[in-house]
Amino acid sequence: MKTRRQVEPAADVSDRGFIQALGLRSATALNMAQMVGIGPFITIPLIIGTMGGPQAVLGWVVGALIALVDGLVWAELGAAMPRSGGTYTFLREAFQYRTGRLMPFLFVWSTILATPLIMSTGMIGMTDYLGYFFSMSSLESHFIAVGFTVITVALLYRRIDSVARLTNLLWLAMIVTVAVTIIAAFSHFSPHLAFTYPAGAWHLDGKFFTGLGAGLVLAIFDYFGYYTVTYVGDEVRDPGKTIPWSIIISIFAVLVIDLTMNIGMIGVVPWQVAEKSTTIGTDFMLRAWGRPGAAVLAILIIIAAFASVYTGLLGASRLPFNAARENLFFKPFGRLHPRLHFPHISLLVMGVVTAIACFLPLTTVINALIALTLWTQFIAQVAALTILRRRQPGLKRPYRQWLYPLPSILALAGWIYIFQASGWSAIRLAIAWTVLGVIAFLIWARVEHVWPFGPKEIREEFLEREPEPEPIS
DSSP, X not given: OOOOOXXXXXXXXXXXXXXXXXXXXXXXXXXXXXXXXXXXXXXHHHHHHHHTSGGGHHHHHHHHHHHHHHHHHHHHHHHHSOOXXXXXXXXXXXXXXXXXXXXXXXXXXXXXHHHHHHHHHHXXXXXXXXXXXXXXXXXXXXXXXXXXXXXXXXXXXXXXXXXXXXXXXXXXXXXXXXXXXXXXXXXXXXXXXXXXXXXXXXXXXXHHHHHHHHHHHHHHHHHTTTTGGGGBGGGBSSHHHHHHHHHHHXXXXXXXXXXXXXXXXXXTSOHHHHTTOSOHHHHHHXXXXXXXXXXXXXXXXXXXXXXXXXXXXXXHTHHHHHHHHTTSSOGGGGOOOTTTOSOHHHHHHHHHHHHHHTXXXXXXXXXXXXXXXXXXXXXXXXXXXXXXXXXXXXXXXXXXXXXXXXXXXXXXXXXXXXXXXXXXXXXXXXXXXXXXXXXXXXXHHHHHTOTTSXXXXXXXXXXOOOOOOOOOO
């Protein structure tokens, strides 16, 4: 008996010229490919070092809970306002009543710096694992990371339906990487290594919470990406259902993946050894399946990391585009490719900045990235949901946050805790970059004659309007 192969329906074209090709499967793959990537394979030693033992697994559990309650913020906003740009659109709609275009401008300003730096960590991580096969100097490794950037941009320079198909393939490669890691880990798993804690590991004192905070800064880096689908909202089919469910499914799936994989690796490599490793994936596999296994895993990790930077640049390239379309950024960023229908100028610029960032040290940027991102995006976005609930009660919300406002409150508390744990140097950088952004905004506002040098423009783009009555003749 023949069975019909299940395929996603054919893509439509939106009223803004985008091809709506991303269904639930592709959207979930997009999120998960960005979330897993290189993160666990470079942060496990760092989190173990900050928390001082196998209790580091608590960081991933708490990080997942924060990601989940925050994901419900993204789910409501993304379903109600499916546009390319994600947070840019949410902040524009919420803060326009008080501060005009300031908040979305600051978000785009921070993204131009933060997103390429995040992407560069993946490029550098791929290069580190490539070092398992080839000896290279520091300068050579930087140029190889730039090469990975060029390849990524070239593969993204195409129609979104082609991107969706490649995303599914990369997602499959990521799943294979995770599966091989977990199978290898539990074929040589030692509960004694995984669950034997140093003295005082669970004493709930100042040292414990300081270590947990520092560990959360790294753990949440591993979960970043559950919201990637909101950055390509114009290209999502049935966004009212697809966006919320893709966020929720991807968070739960990656929680299971990260916990299983991280506990498994700690059960093979003693934590005292793991915390000193720079390529924990191959070091772990050498103990489990020897050199052939380590070589295979190194290749798979490179592919999974590539999936992460590929999906990350895909989403990030839509942010300056949307801002430019709203007359809030340089106009060339608002152009769609005339034949392929994607924001090519934005993609190219993001690629160039990422390539430059590949020359920066890997470990020195993560804390600053987290602080800057939390300050201008996640904390502001929790406020945006509350403001929109009050200012736009008539907004069509295909999904409404469960148990509102409890998830928003818990997310805000978690982000404030992680923000202060990122360290004063990172916090100072976030504040300084924000101040520069405010100055840049004031200069731009003066030239464009908008608030505070002109009237506020209240748009309320997503509110459904009652049709005006026809004039009586």
